[in-house]
Amino acid sequence: MLSAPSPASPAALPTPTPVSGAVATLQALVAEGVDTIFGYPGGAIIPIYDALYDFKAQLNHVLVRHEQGGIHAAQGYARSSGRVGVALATSGPGATNLVTGLADALIDSTPVVCITGQVFAHLLGTDAFQETDIINITTPVTKWNYQVTRAEEIPEALAKAFYIARSGRPGPVLVDITKNAQMQLFDAPEYQPCTHIRSYRPAPVVRRKYVEQAAALINSARRPFILWGQGVVLGGAEAEFREFVEKSGIPAAWTILGTGALPTGHPLNVGMLGMHGNYGPNVLTNECDVLIAIGMRFDDRVTGRLDKYARQAQIIHLDIDPTEIGKNVPTAVPVWGDCKETLPLLTALIEPKQHTAWLARFNDHLAQEVAAVIREELFPTSEELTMGEVMQQLNEITQGEAVIVSDVGQHQMVACRYARQNQSRSHVTSGGLGTMGFALPAAIGAKFGAPHRPVVAVIGDGGFQMTIQELGTIMQTGVDVKIIILNNQFLGMVRQWQELFHQRRYSFVDIQSPDFVAVAAGYRIAGQRVDARAELRPALEKMLAHPGSFLLEVLVTKENNIFPMVPQGCSVAEIRLR
Amino acid sequence: MRLLRVARNDKRFQSAKIMDRQEYNITAYTENQVGLLNRIAIIFSRRKINIESLNVSPSEIEGIHRFNIVIVETEEVVEKLAKQIEKQVEVLKVYYNTNADVIWQEMALYKVPTDVIAEKVLVERLLRENGARAVVIRKDYTVFETTGHREETDNLLKALQPYGLIEFVRSARIAIIKASDGFHHKLQEFERREPGEEVAENEFLNDRDAVFTM
Numbered sequence: 137m138l139s140a141p142s143p144a145s146p147a148a149l150p151t152p153t154p155v156s157g158a159v160a161t162l163q164a165l166v167a168e169g170v171d172t173i174f175g176y177p178g179g180a181i182i183p184i185y186d187a188l189y190d191f192k193a194q195l196n197h198v199l200v201r202h203e204q205g206g207i208h209a210a211q212g213y214a215r216s217s218g219r220v221g222v223a224l225a226t227s228g229p230g231a232t233n234l235v236t237g238l239a240d241a242l243i244d245s246t247p248v249v250c251i252t253g254q255v256f257a258h259l260l261g262t263d264a265f266q267e268t269d270i271i272n273i274t275t276p277v278t279k280w281n282y283q284v285t286r287a288e289e290i291p292e293a294l295a296k297a298f299y300i301a302r303s304g305r306p307g308p309v310l311v312d313i314t315k316n317a318q319m320q321l322f323d324a325p326e327y328q329p330c331t332h333i334r335s336y337r338p339a340p341v342v343r344r345k346y347v348e349q350a351a352a353l354i355n356s357a358r359r360p361f362i363l364w365g366q367g368v369v370l371g372g373a374e375a376e377f378r379e380f381v382e383k384s385g386i387p388a389a390w391t392i393l394g395t396g397a398l399p400t401g402h403p404l405n406v407g408m409l410g411m412h413g414n415y416g417p418n419v420l421t422n423e424c425d426v427l428i429a430i431g432m433r434f435d436d437r438v439t440g441r442l443d444k445y446a447r448q449a450q451i452i453h454l455d456i457d458p459t460e461i462g463k464n465v466p467t468a469v470p471v472w473g474d475c476k477e478t479l480p481l482l483t484a485l486i487e488p489k490q491h492t493a494w495l496a497r498f499n500d501h502l503a504q505e506v507a508a509v510i511r512e513e514l515f516p517t518s519e520e521l522t523m524g525e526v527m528q529q530l531n532e533i534t535q536g537e538a539v540i541v542s543d544v545g546q547h548q549m550v551a552c553r554y555a556r557q558n559q560s561r562s563h564v565t566s567g568g569l570g571t572m573g574f575a576l577p578a579a580i581g582a583k584f585g586a587p588h589r590p591v592v593a594v595i596g597d598g599g600f601q602m603t604i605q606e607l608g609t610i611m612q613t614g615v616d617v618k619i620i621i622l623n624n625q626f627l628g629m630v631r632q633w634q635e636l637f638h639q640r641r642y643s644f645v646d647i648q649s650p651d652f653v654a655v656a657a658g659y660r661i662a663g664q665r666v667d668a669r670a671e672l673r674p675a676l677e678k679m680l681a682h683p684g685s686f687l688l689e690v691l692v693t694k695e696n697n698i699f700p701m702v703p704q705g706c707s708v709a710e711i712r713l714r
Numbered sequence: 715m716r717l718l719r720v721a722r723n724d725k726r727f728q729s730a731k732i733m734d735r736q737e738y739n740i741t742a743y744t745e746n747q748v749g750l751l752n753r754i755a756i757i758f759s760r761r762k763i764n765i766e767s768l769n770v771s772p773s774e775i776e777g778i779h780r781f782n783i784v785i786v787e788t789e790e791v792v793e794k795l796a797k798q799i800e801k802q803v804e805v806l807k808v809y810y811n812t813n814a815d816v817i818w819q820e821m822a823l824y825k826v827p828t829d830v831i832a833e834k835v836l837v838e839r840l841l842r843e844n845g846a847r848a849v850v851i852r853k854d855y856t857v858f859e860t861t862g863h864r865e866e867t868d869n870l871l872k873a874l875q876p877y878g879l880i881e882f883v884r885s886a887r888i889a890i891i892k893a894s895d896g897f898h899h900k901l902q903e904f905e906r907r908e909p910g911e912e913v914a915e916n917e918f919l920n921d922r923d924a925v926f927t928m
Binding site: 271272275276279280281283300333334335336337341457458459462463 | 744745748749752753756760793794797798800801803804805806904905907
C-alpha cells in the first residue's frame with residue numbers, strides 16, 4: 137500500500153508535490169478554512185482517515201455515533217457559525233445514513249459538504265461490498281453532487297463543492313471519492329478555491345426597475361406587512377434588514393428559520409407566522425394591502441390554504457432563488473437577488489413612515505392571544521408543568537443569549553414561539569423537513585460552531601430517542617451541551633392532531649421512555665429530573681452553571697395542545713386561538 | 715388605494731397563466747456532465763409529470779449539450795419546471811415554447827417486407843407520396859425513413875400496416891426556436907460577465923482500466 141507523505145504545510149503548497157488523493161482531500165478542507173469535521177470511519181474511507189491521523193493539528197475530527205448524527209452536527213455547526221459544515225462517511229450504509237440530513241439541509245438551505253468513501257472505481261456497478269450508488273440516491277436531496285474516480289479530480293471537485301454549498305441559496309453537496317482515488321499519488325497543484333462555474337450564477341444582477349417598483353408600492357401602501365425568512369440570516373443582512381424595517385415602520389413577522397434576524401423584543405417584530413404562529417400576523421396577512429416577503433418561500437406551513445392566502449395583497453418578493461418567486465403565490469414585484477444587496481437599494485427609495493394604527497392592530501391581537509393562550513402557557517395556574525414555562529424560565533436566566541436547538545414536535549413550536557433571541561443564529565431547528573432526532577447531534581455541532589455561546593438543546597421524549605446514541609459523542613468530546621427533555625410521555629404533536637382531527641383515537645403515540653437521567657449517567661453526563669414547579673428554576677440554574685454537559689428532564693403536562701393553530705386546509709385567517 | 719400595475723405585465727412573471735394544457739417544448743443548454751440527465755428527469759418525475767419526448771445531443775457549442783423535452787402541461791407549470799431545471803448547477807439556460815414557436819421534427823423508421831415493396835406498386839406510391847427514403851434494402855426487408863411532424867409519420871404508419879409492416883420506431887423530437895438567435899450570444903454574455911475555467915468531467919467511464927492503479 138502506498139503511504140501518504142506527512143504534510144509539512146498542507147494549506148499552501150508552493151510547487152506540485154506528490155500526495156495521495158486522501159491528503160489532497162484534507163489539504164482542500166484546510167484551505168477552505170474548515171476546522172471541524174463530523175464523521176464516522178469505514179472501509180471505503182480508511183485512506184482519508186489514515187491521512188487525518190497526520191492532520192490532527194489542523195482538523196478537529198468529531199467521532200459521532202451514527203452518520204445521521206454526523207450530518208446533523210455539521211448542519212448545527214453551519215447554522216450557528218454561518219460557515220460550511222463538513223461530514224465524512226464511508227460507502228454503502230455510511231453514505232445512505234446521510235440521506236435524511238441531506239434532505240434536511242436542502243430544504244433548510246444549510247451549507248454542508250459531505251465526503252463519502254466509495255468502493256474502488258473498477259468495482260463500480262458490480263454490487264461490491266458496501267457499494268451503493270450514492271450519487272443517484274442523493275441526487276434529489278443535494279444541491280450538487282459528484283463522483284471522483286481519480287485523485288487528480290479531487291482539488292477541483294472539492295473547490296466546486298464548497299463554492300456551490302455556500303454561494304447563492306446555500307445547500308448540501310456530496311462528493312463521493314473512490315478508494316483508489318484516495319490512495320493514488322499525484323502531483324497536487326496549489327489549491328485554487330473556486331470562484332466561478334460557467335453554468336452556475338449564484339448572484340444575479342439586481343434589476344433596478346423592480347426595486348423601484350417595489351419602493352413605489354411600499355410608499356403607496358396603507359397596511360403593508362413584512363414577512364421575513366432565513367434568507368436574511370443566510371445573506372448576513374440582519375443590519376440591512378433592521379434598517380429597512382425601522383425606516384419603513386412596517387410590522388414584520390418571521391418564519392421559524394428567520395427567527396432572530398430582528399430581536400424578539402423589537403417593537404416592529406410582531407411574531408411568528410404559520411400553523412402555530414402568532415394570532416395577529418396570521419389574521420392580518422389577509423388584511424394587508426402590500427405583503428413584502430424577504431428571503432422566505434411561502435411554505436405551506438406558513439400560508440395554509442393558498443387560494444385564501446393574502447388574495448387582497450400585492451406581493452413583493454425578495455429572494456435569491458428565482459424558482460421561489462411566483463412558485464406558491466402570485467408575485468406582483470419580483471426582486472431577485474441577495475437581500476444584503478437589494479434591501480439597501482430598497483431602503484434608500486422608501487419614505488420614512490410610521491404605521492401606528494396598523495401596528496396597534498397587531499398588538500391588539502397579541503393582547504387577545506396573551507389572554508387566551510400565552511399567559512396560561514407561560515405562567516400556568518394548574519399544578520402540572522408546561523413546556524412554555526420552561527422556556528419562560530430559560531429566557532429569564534439566559535436573557536436571550538443562548539443558542540437554542542430544538543427538535544421536532546410540540547416542544548419545537550413552544551421553543552420557536554417563546555424563546556427570546558437577542559441576536560441572529562440563535563435558534564437551530566429542522567424547519568422544512570421536520571426531522572425528529574435532529575436536535576441532539578445538531579446541538580453538538582452548534583456548540584462547535586459557536587463555542588463561546590451557551591447551547592441549549594430542547595428535545596421531546598420521542599425525538600431524543602431517535603438519536604440518543606449521540607450522548608456518546610458528548611461523552612467522548614466533552615462538548616458542553618445543555619439538554620432539556622420536555623417529556624410529556626407522548627408523541628405530542630401527533631397526539632394533538634389525533635385529538636383534534638381523529639376523534640381522540642390515540643394510535644401508537646403513547647411512548648415509553650427509559651430513565652433519561654440514568655442513561656445520561658451511563659454516558660457520564662450529569663443530569664436531573666424535575667416534575668414540580670418549585671424545582672424547575674433551581675434545576676435550570678444548576679444546569680446552566682454546570683461545567684460541561686447536563687441533561688435536565690422535565691415532566692410536563694401530558695395532553696397540552698399547542699395553540700394558536702391554523703388547521704390544515706384552512707386559511708391563515710381561520711387560525712384557532714383554542 | 716391605487717394599486718400599481720407593475721411586474722404583472724412582465725411576461726416572465728405573469729401570474730395569470732394560460733390554464734390550458736398543451737404541448738410545450740423545453741430547450742435546456744447544459745454542461746456535458748454524467749448524472750445530469752437524472753437530475754433533470756427527477757424534476758419531472760417528483761411531480762408525476764410524464765415526459766412525452768426527450769432528446770439530448772451536443773449543441774453547436776463544444777462542451778454544451780442541448781436537451782429537447784416535450785411535455786403536455788399548462789404554461790404555469792412549464793414555467794416553474796423550466797426555472798427548476800435552470801436552477802441546477804450544470805444547466806446554463808432553459809427556454810420553453812409552444813409548438814407554434816418552434817420548428818420541430820421527428821424521424822421515423824419503417825421496416826417492411828421487401829417482396830411487398832417489390833410487388834405492390836401501391837406501396838411504392840405511398841412511400842413516394844410521403845417522402846420516404848430507403849435506408850436499407852435486403853432480400854427479406856427494406857427500411858424506410860421519413861421525418862416530419864407526428865401526424866405525418868403516423869399517416870405513413872397507418873398506411874403501411876396492412877402491408878405487413880414488421881417494425882416501426884420514431885425518434886424523440888428535436889426543435890429549433892423560431893425567435894432565438896441561438897445560444898452563442900447568451901453564452902458570450904455569460905462569459906463576458908463572469909469568465910471562468912472549464913469544468914471538469916467524470917471521465918472514468920471512458921477510461922476504465924487506466925483509472926485503477928492500485
